[in-house]
Each structure stands twice: as structure tokens, then as C-alpha cells.
Amino acid sequence: MIEPEDMRITRAAYDGVAELYAGLFQRQLHDNVFDRMMLEAFAEAVRDNGFGPVAEIGCGPGRVAAHLAAAGLEMSGLDLSPEMIRLARAAHPDIPFEVGPMEELPYADGALAGIVVWYSIIHTPPVRVPAILTEFARVVRPGGQAVFAFQAADEPTGVTEYAHKVALAxxxxxxxxxxxxxxxxxxxxxxxxxxxxxxxxTPHATVLAVRV
Structure with missing residues (x-):
């Protein structure tokens, strides 16, 4: 694929703050009951559907993947930032992590029982999000589970730009x-x-979904 400029900017930005990011968000799940509740609902849905491999796309330093692995899921992780993946591998050596874009996932059609997209599409221009969701749907088997988290707009409809501290979101x-x-x-x-x-x-939102 021809890499868009926003991807290069996002990769460089997260490479530059990887150590700081990992430290700042180390306890976020511990401190946020709502995030833990939605992740547990996702994990239970995967378990009820017969288990299988689950990938966190945009995994950063791997904290969410590790949390779900501890809940019994077969986790892997993918991130655009090599520095984030370096930290994830160092912190969680039992979970496979690799570098790559979410636009072209390294999984076969229907290979995954679930997908975790935890604040991973926030830097993607909205015009490109539908194609990314189609790619997510390609790799998740019918009946498989998905969980998405993102900063929410003030109104229930629409998409607005957000002055994120790392890159435009x-x-x-x-x-x-x-x-x-x-x-x-x-x-x-x-x-x-x-x-x-x-x-x-900003307000935040988490969405659970099933692959139809």
C-alpha cells in the first residue's frame, strides 16, 4: 500500500513518546472500572462463542492485550509504531506482537475469534475508516466479537477533529x-x-459488536 502522510506522522509521534506513554497509562485499566467492565464483557462473549485467537489492533505497549490474556484469551498484538512494539515485547514476552498497519492486517480471512480496537482509529481521517472496518470484518469470523474504544464527540452524531496531545485525532x-x-x-x-x-x-465511548 502507499502509506498516507497521516500514518507517517502518527508513527513518528508515537515512536517519540512511547516510553512516556507506557508509563502514563500503566495503571489506566486498574483505575477505570468502566473500561474493565466492557473488556470483561468482550472476553466473556469470546469465551461463550468458543474461544479462538484474538488480536489487539493498535496495541501500543500491550497493556490491554495483557489484561485480556490474563482473562484467558489467546491474544496477539499489532501496532504501527516499532517503539511501541519493542516495549510490548519487553513487558509481555509471552504474547506475540508485530509491527504493521491496520489497513492491511496479517491475518487470513475469518482467522480471528475477536478483535480489540482500543483508541486505535482515533488518528485515522474519517474518510478512511470504512475501509479499515471492512478489513477488520475480513479477518473476524462470522459471530466473532469486536470491542472499540474512542474519545466521543459531544453530540451523538457526527465526527469532529480533536487536538490530541500526540497527533491530530x-x-x-x-x-x-x-x-x-x-x-x-x-x-x-x-x-x-x-x-x-x-x-x-473529553467524553469517552466503548462499543461491543458482533461480526455479522
């Missing part, structure tokens, strides 16, 4: 994201929107 209205998922292979089964915590600047 986009906030999705939860209803708009749900509709976009439905048009590209996924049916939403649950969603949670929450207010910003004291250390956050």
Missing part, C-alpha cells in the same frame, strides 16, 4: 460510529458512554 459521535459499523460488517450489541474523568478532556 477525531472524535466520533457514538450513533455515527454505530451506523458506520453496521454498514461494514458489524452489529453493535452494547455501548457505554461516560463523562470525562478528572485527568481527561
Amino acid at each position: 477525531y472524535r466520533w459521535g457514538p450513533d455515527t460510529f454505530t451506523e458506520t459499523l453496521a454498514a461494514h460488517g458489524f452489529r453493535v450489541t452494547a455501548s457505554l458512554s461516560r463523562a470525562a474523568r478528572p485527568d481527561e478532556r
Whole structure:
């Protein structure tokens, strides 16, 4: 693929802050009951559906993949940033991690029982998100599970630019994201929107979905 400029910018930005990022977010799941609750619901859905391999796309230093591995899932991780993958491999040597773009996933059609997209599409221009969701749908088997987390727009519809501290980002209205998922292979089964915590600047949303 021809790499878009925003991908090069995002990779360089996260390579530059990888150590700082890993330290800042090390305890985020421990401190956020809502995130843990949605991840546990995702893990239970994967278990109820017969297990199988699960990939975290945009895994960063691997904290979410490690959390789900501890819950019994067969995890792997992929990230655009080589520095993030270096940290993930060092911190979690029992989980396979590799460098790569989410636009071209290194998995066969229907190979995955689930996919985790934890704040991973926030830097992707909205015009490219439908193609990425189609790629996600390609690698998840019918009936497989997906969980998405993102900074939420103030209104339920639309997409707005967001001055993220690392690189330009986009906030999705939860209803708009749900509709976009439905048009590209996924049916939403649950969603949670929450207010910003004291250390956050925006509302957040988490969406559980099944591959149709």
C-alpha cells in the first residue's frame, strides 16, 4: 500500500513518546472500572462463542492485550509504531506482537475469534475508516466479537477533529460510529458512554459488536 502522510506522522509521534506513554497509562485499566467492565464483557462473549485467537489492533505497549490474556484469551498484538512494539515485547514476552498497519492486517480471512480496537482509529481521517472496518470484518469470523474504544464527540452524531496531545485525532459521535459499523460488517450489541474523568478532556465511548 502507499502509506498516507497521516500514518507517517502518527508513527513518528508515537515512536517519540512511547516510553512516556507506557508509563502514563500503566495503571489506566486498574483505575477505570468502566473500561474493565466492557473488556470483561468482550472476553466473556469470546469465551461463550468458543474461544479462538484474538488480536489487539493498535496495541501500543500491550497493556490491554495483557489484561485480556490474563482473562484467558489467546491474544496477539499489532501496532504501527516499532517503539511501541519493542516495549510490548519487553513487558509481555509471552504474547506475540508485530509491527504493521491496520489497513492491511496479517491475518487470513475469518482467522480471528475477536478483535480489540482500543483508541486505535482515533488518528485515522474519517474518510478512511470504512475501509479499515471492512478489513477488520475480513479477518473476524462470522459471530466473532469486536470491542472499540474512542474519545466521543459531544453530540451523538457526527465526527469532529480533536487536538490530541500526540497527533491530530477525531472524535466520533457514538450513533455515527454505530451506523458506520453496521454498514461494514458489524452489529453493535452494547455501548457505554461516560463523562470525562478528572485527568481527561473529553467524553469517552466503548462499543461491543458482533461480526455479522
